[in-house]
Every structure is written in C-alpha cells, then in structure tokens.
Amino acid sequence: MKKLKEALAAGEFTITAxxxxxxxxxxTEMLDHAxxxxxxxxxINVTDNQSAVVRIGSLGVCRLLSEMGHxxxxxxxxxxxxxxxxxxDLMGAHILGIKNVLCMTxxxxxxxxxxxxxxxxxxxxxxxxxxVAKLNSGKDWEGNDMKGATDLYQGAVVTPESNPLEPQMxxxxxxxxxxxxxxxxxxIYDMDNFKRFMDRARKYDVKVLAGILLxxxxxxxxxxxxxxxxITVPQELIxxxxxxxxxxxxxxxxxxxxxxxxxxxxxxxxxxxxxxAIGLENKVPDILQRAGIA
Amino acid sequence: MIITKSKEKDSVLDMLKDVxxxxxxxxxxxxxxxxxxxxxxxxxxxxxxxxxxxxxxxxTVAKTGCQVLGTKVELKxxxxxxxxxxxILVMSCGAGTQAMVEVFKDKKVYPANDTNFLGNMTRFQHxxxxxxxCGECIIDKTGGICPVTTCPKGILNGPCGGTNNGMxxxxxxxxxxxxxxYARMERTGELEKMKEIIPPKDYSKKLxxxxxxIEKKKEEK
Numbered sequence: 372m373k374k375l376k377e378a379l380a381a382g383e384f385t386i387t388a389x390x391x392x393x394x395x396x397x398x399t400e401m402l403d404h405a406x407x408x409x410x411x412x413x414x415i416n417v418t419d420n421q422s423a424v425v426r427i428g429s430l431g432v433c434r435l436l437s438e439m440g441h442x443x444x445x446x447x448x449x450x451x452x453x454x455x456x457x458x459x460d461l462m463g464a465h466i467l468g469i470k471n472v473l474c475m476t477x478x479x480x481x482x483x484x485x486x487x488x489x490x491x492x493x494x495x496x497x498x499x500x501x502x503v504a505k506l507n508s509g510k511d512w513e514g515n516d517m518k519g520a521t522d523l524y525q526g527a528v529v530t531p532e533s534n535p536l537e538p539q540m541x542x543x544x545x546x547x548x549x550x551x552x553x554x555x556x557x558x559i560y561d562m563d564n565f566k567r568f569m570d571r572a573r574k575y576d577v578k579v580l581a582g583i584l585l586x587x588x589x590x591x592x593x594x595x596x597x598x599x600x601x602i603t604v605p606q607e608l609i610x611x612x613x614x615x616x617x618x619x620x621x622x623x624x625x626x627x628x629x630x631x632x633x634x635x636x637x638x639x640x641x642x643x644x645x646x647x648a649i650g651l652e653n654k655v656p657d658i659l660q661r662a663g664i665a
Numbered sequence: 666m667i668i669t670k671s672k673e674k675d676s677v678l679d680m681l682k683d684v685x686x687x688x689x690x691x692x693x694x695x696x697x698x699x700x701x702x703x704x705x706x707x708x709x710x711x712x713x714x715x716x717x718x719x720x721x722x723x724x725t726v727a728k729t730g731c732q733v734l735g736t737k738v739e740l741k742x743x744x745x746x747x748x749x750x751x752x753i754l755v756m757s758c759g760a761g762t763q764a765m766v767e768v769f770k771d772k773k774v775y776p777a778n779d780t781n782f783l784g785n786m787t788r789f790q791h792x793x794x795x796x797x798x799c800g801e802c803i804i805d806k807t808g809g810i811c812p813v814t815t816c817p818k819g820i821l822n823g824p825c826g827g828t829n830n831g832m833x834x835x836x837x838x839x840x841x842x843x844x845x846x847y848a849r850m851e852r853t854g855e856l857e858k859m860k861e862i863i864p865p866k867d868y869s870k871k872l873x874x875x876x877x878x879i880e881k882k883k884e885e886k
Contacts, residue, residue: 450818454865476818476820476825477818478827479817479818479827479834479835481817481835481836482834482835490817490818492818492819492820493865493866493868494865495818495819495820495821495822495825496820496822496825497821497822497823497862498821498822498862498864498865501862528826530826533824533826533828534828534829534830535828535830535831535844535847537847538823538824538828538843538844538846538847538859539823539824539828541823541847541859541860542822542823542824544860545822545823545860545862548862549862557826600826600827600828600829600830600834601826601827601828601829
C-alpha cells in the first residue's frame with residue numbers, strides 16, 4: 372500500500388481515515404481499531420484535542436501508529452500553541468518520521484471541556500501553512516537558518532457546504548497559495564453541491580479528499596443538521612436511517628457511506644475519500660469493501 | 666470607552682470585611698455611562714455599605730478618574746473625609762482604581778468594579794467590543810471590521826468551518842466577523858483586497874506594561 376503522498380502523486384484513489392486519541396493513557400482500544408485499518412487505507416489522521424477536549428497529544432500517537440506501519444497525518448491546531456511551540460512540534464514530527472501535517476485553526480475552547488483556558492491562536496490555518504512551508508525550506512518563521520529542514524506534506528481543510536460559500540472559497544485559495552498540497556473536506560452529503568465545489572477546486576494544483584462521515588443513526592444526522600455548521604444531511608438519508616430502525620441504523624449508515632465513496636470514485640469527483648467513523652474505525656474496512664475498494 | 670461591571674455586593678462586602686469606614690470615588694466618564702461609577706451607583710453603594718454597618722465618610726465622582734493629577738486636585742477639599750476613612754472604594758475602571766492607589770500612598774484602595782473591555786455604546790447601556798487595542802490596526806484590509814476582536818479565534822484570513830449563515834459557532838449571539846467583512850468589502854468594491862494573505866500579528870506591540878510619552882507636545886510646552 373502506497374503512502375499518502377505517493378498514492379496521490381500516482382493518481383490512485385486515496386483513502387484516509389481518522390482516529391481520535393482517548394483521554395487518559397489507556398490507548399489499547401484506539402490502537403486495536405488502528406490495527407484493523409492496516410493495509411486498507413493510505414494514511415490515518417490523528418486528531419489534536421478535537422472539539423477542544425483534552426486528550427493524548429497527536430504527535431506521540433502519530434509515532435505509535437507509524438511504528439505499527441501506518442502513514443500518520445499529524446493534525447496540528449493553533450488553539451493550544453504559540454508560534455514557538457508550533458515550530459518545535461513540526462520539527463519534532465519530522466524527527467519522529469511523521470511525513471504529513473494537517474494544518475487547522477482549531478475548535479474554540481468554548482466548545483470543549485476546559486472552557487476557562489486561554490485560547491492561543493497566535494497563528495491561524497493559513498499562516499500555519501506558510502510556517503510549514505518555511506520550515507520545509509530550511510528557515511524558521513523569522514527567517515533564521517535551521518540545521519536540517521523539515522519535509523512535511525502539507526494538508527488543509529475546507530468546508531464545501533459552508534454558507535456563504537464565497538468567503539470559504541477565498542480562504543481555500545489562500546491556503547493553496549500558502550502551501551497546501553492536499554485538502555480533506557468537512558463531511559459532505561449533497562453530491563451535486565460537492566460537484567459544484569470540485570469544479571472550482573479543480574482549477575488549483577491540489578489534491579482533494581472528500582470527507583465521508585459515518586451516520587450512526589437518524590438522531591446523529593439531525594444533530595449534525597442542527598448543531599454542526601457546514602454539514603447538511605439531506606432528508607432523504609435521514610428517512611432511510613429512520614426506516615432501518617434501531618437495529619439496522621448503523622448498517623444503513625455504512626451503506627450510505629459506502630455509496631458515497633463509490634460515487635466519488637466512479638465519477639472521479641476528486642482524488643480520494645477521508646472516512647470519519649468517530650470511534651467506529653473498525654467498521655471502515657467493511658465500508659470500503661461495500662464501496663468496492665479492496 | 667472602558668466597559669466596567671459592578672462586582673457582586675457580597676464580593677465587595679467580603680473585600681471590606683476588616684474595614685469600618687469607606688470613602689467612595691466614582692468617575693464621570695466611562696464608569697458613569699456604564700452605570701458603575703455614576704452618582705446613582707455611588708448612592709446605591711452607600712446604602713449597601715451602611716446597611717452592612719459600615720460608615721461612609723464621603724463620596725465624589727471624579728471628572729476623569731484615570732487622570733492622576735487632576736483627580737488629586739479634585740480630592741483636596743475632601744481631605745478630612747478621605748483621611749478619616751479606613752479604605753477608599755473606587756467605582757471606576759482598573760486604571761481609575763490604580764490612579765487612587767497612587768494618590769493614597771498609605772491607605773487601602775479597593776476596586777468595586779471588574780474592568781472588561783474597550784467598548785462601543787451601540788444603544789443606551791448596550792456595549793459591543795470592536796477593538797482590542799492590539800497596537801497595529803489592520804482594518805484597512807478587512808473592510809473596517811476588526812477580525813482580531815470580533816472573531817473569537819481572531820482569524821485574519823477568512824472564515825473558519827464554524828461560520829453558519831452569517832453567525833458564529835461559538836455563540837448564536839455572535840455574528841461571523843468574516844461573513845460581515847465579506848459583505849462589506851463586496852459593497853465597497855474591495856473584494857480583490859480580501860485575497861491578500863494577512864500575516865500574523867506582531868504581539869510585541871501588545872506586551873504589557875506599556876508606556877507612551879508624547880515627547881513633541883512636551884517640548885512645545
């Protein structure tokens with residue numbers, strides 16, 4: 372199985388998945404889920420205190436997954452680090468053999484479990500991408516020479532269903548200019564909308580992986596529609612999940628995710644899919660099989 | 666103006682638990698507009714303290730409480746009232762309170778208010794934060810709307826994924842700064858400018874404590 376950068380460069384339909392480190396030092400379950408994904412995906416994202424909830428640091432977990440045989444994508448947010456910490460973590464990632472970094476601003480602390488914390492945001496996503504590009508060139512942010520450059524493949528995120536879309540597209544363009552090599556999108560469900568987005572994104576020399584978020588039941592779909600900006604689950608899918616009943620909902624959600632991956636691949640909409648199963652990473656191989664991938 | 670909020674009564678009384686007599690100082694500027702240092706606020710505080718068994722030796726509303734020398738002069742005729750008090754309770758911002766710390770070198774000086782932000786009064790006693798005094802204004806690049814202040818993440822280069830039909834994911838009461846900036850720059854015909862990547866802030870401009878001396882004017886005098 373090729374690694375992320377090589378797979379995208381070779382024009383292979385590229386699959387990434389995501390795992391969220393736990394709060395606490397018992398990482399057995401997460402590693403077990405990750406084992407299920409070996410050989411099935413090109414790379415695995417490791418989230419960085421996702422939703423501003425304190426968990427094991429992304430960098431250490433990336434290293435463990437790398438030792439396991441995965442190609443980890445180090446998610447790095449600007450919420451918890453100033454520009455010094457960001458650069459030292461990026462150099463740290465390089466020496467630990469981590470090849471990919473996903474640059475994000477990061478969920479606000481008000482969303483998490485330490486609401487009285489000081490949010491940092493010394494940089495934001497666009498500036499973080501610029502910073503990685505600088506370190507890759509052998510200079511630090513201030514232009515000082517480094518003894519050994521980093522060699523990090525630069526990822527970014529985009530929300531194709533953002534409303535209004537125009538400012539989001541402007542930011543997408545800035546991220547490309549700042550050095551993004553690949554994008555992983557926020558969850559998409561409306562394929563027509565995604566096609567329109569890709570018509571525009573295709574004009575840039577970047578790879579795009581469509582975000583596929585596994586719907587576990589109708590309640591989750593309604594929650595996403597109500598509370599998560601930039602995600603719209605069509606009523607038709609909610610009706611299907613409802614009709615599947617309590618027992619069959621997850622299976623139905625897996626079918627939906629598989630259908631989406633299949634459509635994206637068969638229609639060549641973008642360069643791959645990023646499958647987010649939120650704690651059910653062990654289901655990802657099954658989803659990929661249903662989608663007709665390996 | 667500087668926006669202040671009155672501390673809870675219990676918190677003020679706890680601060681003054683070892684104090685028998687108090688002199689009150691308000692401020693006719695920001696704290697009066699906020700209702701935290703106005704003559705009415707001082708009267709209310711006096712009643713609260715007296716109900717708790719304290720003696721209020723006197724009170725005054727300083728013209729500009731953060732102006733140390735001017736306020737010192739204003740307080741001169743009230744020497745007896747201030748000297749007989751165990752403590753000075755200042756009902757203005759943190760700057761006004763510390764101005765009194767400078768004036769009353771050997772006396773306890775306590776804050777009656779919490780100092781919150783630099784605000785615009787958009788309606789009567791309704792204050793919005795639009796500037797966070799970063800020392801490096803960039804709103805020429807952002808349609809006159811400050812993302813450093815009005816975006817909870819202070820993002821300088823466009824909306825995050827949490828923008829939601831013009832509102833912010835952090836709170837349904839916050840408008841998305843970047844949705845507003847985009848809309849305004851569209852109206853003013855400046856969208857091209859919005860494509861420019863804005864560099865990170867120079868936080869050395871915001872390091873405390875700051876001192877600013879206007880040398881030129883001094884020389885002219």
